[in-house]
C-alpha cells in the first residue's frame with residue numbers, strides 16, 4: 001500500500017515529495033477585485049509545511065465567473081505579480097503550488113457580479129433557496145470561456161505555479177455543462193453524454209495548449225469532479241464512471257474526487273458494495289493517480305484513503321492544525337488537534353471572512 005511519505009513523479013514530469021495535499025479551500029480573503037492579500041499569502045504559507053502540494057481555493061478565470069466575495073481571481077494579467085508571490089510563498093515551504101481555476105456559472109448572484117446576470121449552460125436556476133436564473137451562454141461566449149481557462153493557465157505558468165487544477169466539481173460551471181439539470185441545450189454542447197462532455201474536452205485542449213506553448217518546465221494539470229448530484233435530472237454515479245473512462249485516457253496528471261467523507265457510499269444501488277473512492281479508483285485502472293479527500297484527521301484516515309488513492313488531500317484539519325503534516329511526519333500524533341471543527345475554529349485566530357464562512361458552513365451546507 002502507498003505510504004504518505006513516498007515521493008511520486010507525475011506524467012508531466014513533476015516530482016512531489018509526498019502524497020499529502022492541501023485540499024482547495026477558499027479563504028474569502030482576496031481584495032474586491034480578486035487580487036490576493038498579504039493575509040492570504042501568510043495563511044497558505046503557514047499551511048504548506050510538510051505537504052507535497054498546496055491547491056489554492058478556487059480562482060475565477062473571468063469576472064463573470066466570480067462565485068463569491070473575497071474570491072481569488074486569475075482573470076487578468078495584472079494579477080500575475082501578486083499570484084507569483086503566493087506561488088513563491090508556498091514553494092518556499094517545500095510544497096508544489098497548484099492554483100485551482102474555476103468559473104462559478106449559475107452558482108453566484110447579481111450582487112456578487114456587480115449587477116450582471118449569472119451565466120450557465122442553460123437558463124435553469126439551481127435548486128437552492130434564492131437561486132437566480134442564469135442567462136444561457138451563446139456559442140461565441142462558450143468559446144471565449146474555454147479560451148479563458150487557457151489564458152488562466154498561461155497566467156499560472158507566468159506566475160511560477162507548478163500546476164493548475166480544473167474545478168469540475170461542486171456544481172460550478174464545468175459541472176453545469178456535464179449535468180443534465182443545468183444543461184438543457186439542444187446544440188452540440190448539450191443532450192447526449194458525449195455532447196455534455198464536449199465542454200470538458202475542449203477545456204482540456206485549451207489548457208494543454210497553453211501548457212505546450214508557455215511552460216518551460218513540467219507543469220501539472222489536475223481535474224476535480226463531484227461523483228453525483230441530488231437533483232432530478234442530475235449526474236448519477238453511472239455518468240461519473242463514464243466521465244472517468246474518458247478522463248483516464250487524457251494527459252491529466254491526477255484526478256481529484258470531491259467528497260465530504262472519504263468512506264461515502266454512492267446513492268446508486270448498482271454501486272453500493274464499495275465506497276465511492278474504491279469505485280473511482282478501480283475505474284481509473286492505475287492510468288491516472290487519484291486524490292482522495294473528506295474528513296481526514298489522523299494517521300488512520302490517511303492510510304484508509306491511500307488504500308484506494310495515490311494522494312490524500314486534507315482540508316479543515318489543516319485550517320485548525322496548520323502544522324498537522326509536519327506532526328504526522330515526525331510521529332507527533334498526540335499533538336493533532338482533535339476537537340470538533342466548530343469548536344476549534346472559535347479558539348483560533350482566523351481572519352474574519354474565513355471565520356464567517358466557516359460559521360455559515362456549520363449552519364447550512366453550502367456547495368463549496
Ligand SMILES: Cc1cc2nc3c(=O)[nH]c(=O)nc-3n(C[C@H](O)[C@H](O)[C@H](O)COP(=O)(O)O)c2cc1C
Nearest residue numbers: 023024025026057058260294295296314315316368
Ligand atoms: C472553507 C472551505 C472552503 C472550500 N473551498 C473550496 C474550493 O474553493 N474549491 C473546492 O474544490 N473545494 C472547496 N472546499 C471543499 C474542500 O476542498 C474539501 O473537499 C472538503 O472540505 C472536505 O475535506 P475536509 O473534510 O478535509 O475539509 C472548501 C471547504 C471549506 C471547508
